[in-house]
Amino acid sequence: MIPSPAGHDLELLAQARLAARAAHHFNNCLAVIIANLEMALEDWGAGRPLDPALVELPLDAARRAAGTCRMLQNFSRPPGAPPSPVGLADVLRQVAEEYPNIEVDGSAEGITVLAEESEFLAALDTLAKRSGPFILERGRLAVLRPAATPDTIVLTLEGDSPPLSSVSPSQLLEPLAGHPAHDIDLSQAGSMMRRAGGEMVAAINEDGRLVVHLRLPVAPPINEERG
Numbered sequence: 341m342i343p344s345p346a347g348h349d350l351e352l353l354a355q356a357r358l359a360a361r362a363a364h365h366f367n368n369c370l371a372v373i374i375a376n377l378e379m380a381l382e383d384w385g386a387g388r389p390l391d392p393a394l395v396e397l398p399l400d401a402a403r404r405a406a407g408t409c410r411m412l413q414n415f416s417r418p419p420g421a422p423p424s425p426v427g428l429a430d431v432l433r434q435v436a437e438e439y440p441n442i443e444v445d446g447s448a449e450g451i452t453v454l455a456e457e458s459e460f461l462a463a464l465d466t467l468a469k470r471s472g473p474f475i476l477e478r479g480r481l482a483v484l485r486p487a488a489t490p491d492t493i494v495l496t497l498e499g500d501s502p503p504l505s506s507v508s509p510s511q512l513l514e515p516l517a518g519h520p521a522h523d524i525d526l527s528q529a530g531s532m533m534r535r536a537g538g539e540m541v542a543a544i545n546e547d548g549r550l551v552v553h554l555r556l557p558v559a560p561p562i563n564e565e566r567g
Contacts, residue, residue, distance in 0.1 A: 368401075376398045423454040435465075446482055447483065451483075451485070456535060459536035460533070460536040466528060499549070499550065540552060541553045
C-alpha cells in the first residue's frame with residue numbers, strides 16, 4: 341500500500357476537525373430545539389398556556405444552525421473561483437419552459453451576465469415554484485437594466501399571493517423564519533444567489549405583496565476584456 345502524501349494527510353485532518361466542530365455545533369443546537377419542543381408538547385398536553393420562550397429559544401438555535409450551514413456552503417466554493425459569462429436569454433428560456441405560468445417581461449437577448457450558472461438556475465427554480473406566500477398561480481419576471489448602473493442586470497420576480505402582514509423585508513431572508521409552513525425558503529434562494537455571484541433583495545410592494553429583486557453583474561464586451 342502506497343502511503344499518502346503528508347500534505348494530503350494534513351488536508352484530511354483539517355477536514356475532519358471542521359466536520360467535528362460543525363457536528364458539535366449542530367448537536368448543541370439540536371439539544372436546545374429538542375428539549376424546548378418536548379417541554380412545549382408537555383405543557384400543551386397538560387393544558388397549560390404556551391410559554392413563548394419555548395418557541396423563541398429553539399427558533400434562535402435553528403437560526404444559528406442555519407448560519408453555520410451558510411458558512412459551510414460558502415466554504416465549499418473554491419476560493420477565488422470567478423463566475424463565468426452566462427447568456428441571460430438562454431437561462432430565461434429554460435425558466436419559461438419549466439414554468440409556463442411565469443411571464444417574462446423584457447428582452448434579455450444579447451445580454452451576458454457573470455454568474456455561476458447552476459446556482460443561478462437553482463435560485464430561479466426555487467423562487468418560481470408555486471408557494472403560498474409568493475406565487476399561487478401566476479408570476480411575472482421583469483428584466484431591467486437600470487440607467488444608473490448599466491453594468492448590472494436586475495430581475496424582478498413578483499407573484500399573485502395575498503398581501504403579507506406583519507413581515508419586514510429583512511425578516512423574509514432570515515433562515516427558517518421567512519415563511520413558516522410554506523414550501524419556499526427565501527434564505528436558501530438568497531444563499532444560492534450569493535454563491536452565483538449576485539445578490540437577492542426581498543421587498544414588499546404597494547399592495548403588500550412579496551417582490552424579489554435579483555442583481556447580477558453584466559459581462560464586459562469581449563473587446564474590453566482583451567484590451
